[in-house]
Amino acid sequence: MMRKSTSYVCIRCSGSCLSVLSRLRSPPISDWTSKFSSRAALKSSSPGLLRFDASRSDAQLSYDRDTGIVWQIDAGSGSESSRSRRIRPLYQTIIGIEIHAQLAIPTKLFSSAPTSSTSANLHVHPFDLAYPGTLPSLSHSAVRAAVLSASALNCTVHKTSRFERKHYFYPDLPLGYQITQQRWPLGSEGLVEFDSWTSPQQMKQKQVEQSKRGGGDKKRRRGNKTRDGANADSNQLQPDEEFSTINEKQEPVQLRIERIQLEQDTGKTTTHSVTNNNTKIYTSRIDYNRAGCALIEIVSHPDLRSAHEAAGAVETIRRLLRHVGSCDGRMENGSLRCDLNVSIAPIAHCFEDSNNSELDVLRYLKETRCHRTSLPYDTGHRVEVKNLNSLRQIIAATEYEALRQSASSICNNPTGRETRTFLVKPVSSKYPLGGETFCIRSKGDAVDYRFMPEPDLPPLVLDGTTLGYDDEVQSLEEYICDVVPESIEEAAARLSKDYKLSDEVIRVITGDPPAIALLDESVNIAKKELSILMSHFDEKMPMEDKIDSIPTLTANWLCNDLFALVKRSALEGKDDSSALGGTNDDELSSTLNHPISVEYSTVDGKRLGSLIAMLIHGSITTSMAKKILSIMYKDDLFSTPQEIAEVNKYQVISDMNALVELCESVVFDPKNASQLEQYKLGGKNVWKIEKYFVGKIMEQSRGNAHPEKMKEALSMVLGRI
Structure with missing residues (x-):
């Protein structure tokens, strides 16, 4: 919210320098669109950049997804380049996230009803429907999954936590309150480190640009001369080189986790429309199968500054939860949902002594990176955007809110606290973001949830009885160390060191946790069987070279051929024309036969390793190996590669x-x-x-x-x- 005072405090030092700066001069209110929600045109100017057209002015606003900066753009310029049209930076987005992850356990949190999806209102329990006299019974599986999740997010796991009631009325909440852990959470003070999200298209484009530059930049730098003919200082970067260095070599983003808590899920509401006598009637139906399912709510501090950082944070947390097995992370099915808290902070006063170039902005972002733990001065009210179920929606909702709040602030009509949701629309000139946010309730008056301790549940104590370990042999910390699997970072480092795999292959394999175990098993089996095959071969062959090639070849077959078969199986018989157009597997249709993961592969590590051994040995060719893999996956689920090769006469003639x-x-x-x-x-x-x-x-x-x-x-x- 932009205050009416005539001074700002510098946010580079969080206000400690107390430097007084002049107020940003806003154009008259008549020159701007007073209400962004009137669907003023949002035009796509370039990948990663959108601009806002004011209805009565040539001025425009644009949002940069990578930096989170809202720019003013010169609409009178004839150039189509978005970067050349930028005039000055106006606002920085401030973002926090709340993630609701459904735990992958067989029963609900406080009842014995199963969690498997089926026809509506079939898997319900009297307690979940608030039948009088029913009492909650805590699931120990849910507690173990929550402890795994908290450990994966580097949270402090509290030995004792408490449940409480959060009262509010809604049809999908039969109890009239939600059992949660708002004030005494299971875990707190966590930390997640990640890279800002990059789409596959942008990643490929960056790789092409880097390969084109290659060593050319170094060669030109060696030949740089000053005006007097002397060599330029190699440590002093030219402006374009400094821009490239700051822009491409970003440090990992750190997101602080405020708390992680156990709580109940609500029922699922679906809206149906019926047209009768030219009258459209809407009816809402509630499925209570989901009511009472175990959730963990992950609440972060407002440490994020751009749409791509928000998407990167959600994707990283999703991968961590999938890695430890506590949540399947299927956003399209509602297993993982995200709420955004978006606000803006004015930054134009920080660039009054500069030329408002992108290099100045990148320098500013680098200087203020260490101050993310405190909110910038004059940060506006946060707006909550609820129930986002894809990375694309997270990015689009952040952009829309940044532009909407900026336009309102410029019109001297700053937004207040409110809760909004993202309405998905087909991408068009009217909805270039694929939707818009709209208000569902205002938070002008503080909501009183009347929190009170849950009288029917004792404090949750993490001990051997709850978690299933021997208190006399192990402590809680030792138990957590034993049950938490190898982290993604540790797995990536091991795959790089032991198997010499490329970064791209490692990223694909670690993105699907079951693939790591399958790769390890396949490599071990391939080494054993290749040694046996080589011992019966008469000619001398470079044994060490063939053994060393096993990890790389196995990883390539896993990432390319086996993953392709898994994806084909998931989409078989489905209308996948729209699904395949998404940016990642989270945006595929929710009607998939199964998730796209090697966990659902019919080829295990033993059979894949045997196939790789035969291929390296030379018993079969690459084309034969592809045919055998396809037969193993679809037609013959039990025979070994050797048996399939023998039946189909796949045998290399090498004599x-x-x-x-x-x-x-x-x-x-x-x-x-x-x-x-x-x-x-x-x-x-x-x-x-x-x-x-x-x-x-x-x-x-x-x-x-x-x-x-x-x-x-x-x-x-x-x-x-």
Whole structure:
């Protein structure tokens, strides 16, 4: 909220310098759109950038998804480049997140009703429907999953926590209150470190740009000369080089977790419309299957500053919860939902002595990075945007709110505290963000939830009885260390050190926790079986080189071929035309046969490792291996790769005498007499004849001929002509 005082305090030092700066001059209110919600045009100017057109002025506002800065743009410029149109930075977004993650346990939090999805209102318990006389019974599985989640987020796990009632009335809450842990949470003071979110398209574009620059920049820097002919200082960057350095080499973002608490989920409300006598009637139906399911609410501090940072934080927390197995992270099914708290802070006064360039903004962001633990001066009221279920919605809602609040602030009509939701719309010129936020209730008056201790539940004490360990042998800290799996960072470091995998392959594998275990098992099996196969092979072969190639080859087959089969199985029989157009698997249709994870693969690590061993040994070719993998996944769920190869006669012909006979039968076949005569005549097109013979030999051998040895045998046969 922009105050009416005529001074600002510098936020680079959180107000400690008390430097007085002049007030930002806003244009007259008649020159601006007074209400952003009137759907003034939002135009997409470039990937990662949107601008706001005022209805009565040439002035525009744009939002940068990467930095979270709201810019004023010169609408009179004829250039289409968004960066060249920027005039000055006006506001910085301040973002906090609240994540509701449904725990992956078989029963509900306080009852024995199952959590598996089925027809509406089938899996309900008298307690979840508030039947008189029913009492809660805490699920120990939920407590263990919550402890795992808190540990994964580096939270302090409290040995004793308490439940309390949060009173409010809504049809999907039969009890009239929610059992939660608002004041005495299970965990607190956590920390998550992550990189700002980047779309796959932007990632590929950056890789292309970096490969194009390559060593050219270094070569040019070595040749830089000053005006007097002397070499320039190698440590002093030119403006364009400094912009590239600051923009591309960002430090990881740190997000503080305020608390993590156990609580009940509510029922699921669906709205249906019926048209009768030209009258459209809306009815709401409630499914109580979800009521009472175990949730953890993860509340962060407002440490985020951009839409991409918010998306990166949610994606990282989702991956961590999936990694420890406490939540499946399926945002499209509502297993993980996100609420955003968005506000803006004026920053134009920080650039009055600069030329308002992007380099100045990046320097400012770098200088203020260490002050994120405190809110900037004059930060406006926070607006809560509820129930976002995809990364795309998180980014779009942040952008929309930043522009809406900025436009209102410029009009001297700052927004107040309110709760909004994001209404999804088809992407069009009217809705370039794919939707808009709208108010569902105002928070002008503080809501009194009448928190009170839950009288039917004792304090939650984390001991051996609750968590299932021996108090006399282990402490709580030792138990947590034993049950928490290897972290994503530790797994990535191990895969890089032990297996020498590329960063891209590691990112794909660690993105699906079951893939890490499958890779380890496959590599171990492949090494054992390759050693057995090599011991029965007569020729000398570079054993160490083949063993060293196992991890890389296994990872490539896992990331490419096996993941492709899993995805095809998930989408089989579905209309996936729209699903495949999303930016990641979270935005796929909720009607998938199963999640896209190797957890649902019918090929385990043992069979994949055996296949890799056969491929490296040379018993089968790559094309044979692909066919065998497809058969193992779809048709034969129990046979080993060796058995499938034997049944289908997938066996490489590597004996030199047999290959020579095969080559002779093709070369001297009367059907190929004309090609043989052309080869005898020689000339520059001889290689085409050799290629023709190779194709015929592979056709006759049904692809079983060893490629390299077959070419060697063909050279021997043709050499005798």
